[in-house]
Amino acid sequence: MSILIGTGIVATAAALYLGKKGWHALHKAVGITPGVLTYQDSNATLSPATTSWQQLSLNKKHLKSLPDQQLRQLQSIDNKVTYYQRYQKSQSVKNKAPVTTEQQFVLNKLLQTRLPEMLASHHHLMNANIGTDHASDEKRIEANKLLQKMLDNIEQRLDMLMAQIETQHLQDLKAMDSYMDSYDN
The missing domain is CATH 1.20.5 (Single alpha-helices involved in coiled-coils or other helix-helix interfaces)
Structure with missing residues (x-):
């Protein structure tokens, strides 16, 4: 039993x-x-305090005056930079020393230095107590346009680098295909 x-x-x-x-x-x-598992509504407005950055070093205080669309664009830029950094690390693991081009150097300078500086200037301008007259409103509108222009420029540069990476890999595959075809005949 x-x-x-x-x-x-x-x-x-x-x-x-x-x-x-x-x-x-x-x-x-x-x-x-x-x-x-926690559900996150992708359409909900972003909060600068709870937004985390994988690669970008941004002062959360400077992000408080940004509209939701620009925060989302910064997240998109951060995701692209993360992908690009992973690619660079994978190249170094393969013992291929990554050569820094002028485009990469400029992009790095924009991301590491100029973007934080511009966000700080934008934040100070948006929170300055310079009055509520028409001239200060125009300055704020111009500041938003300039910041948007810079974010678009950075994202465009990242997209161009990603396209170059894809093109390079496609060319490598075509070269290998051509090599293999030459031995089939």
């Missing part, structure tokens, strides 16, 4: 253990972690 009870307890424990492992495996297969 005690053997049957012991076997039942072991079988129940094994079933619970395997069920839990299967449940976690199912969640992992679809890309979620049980108990950790």
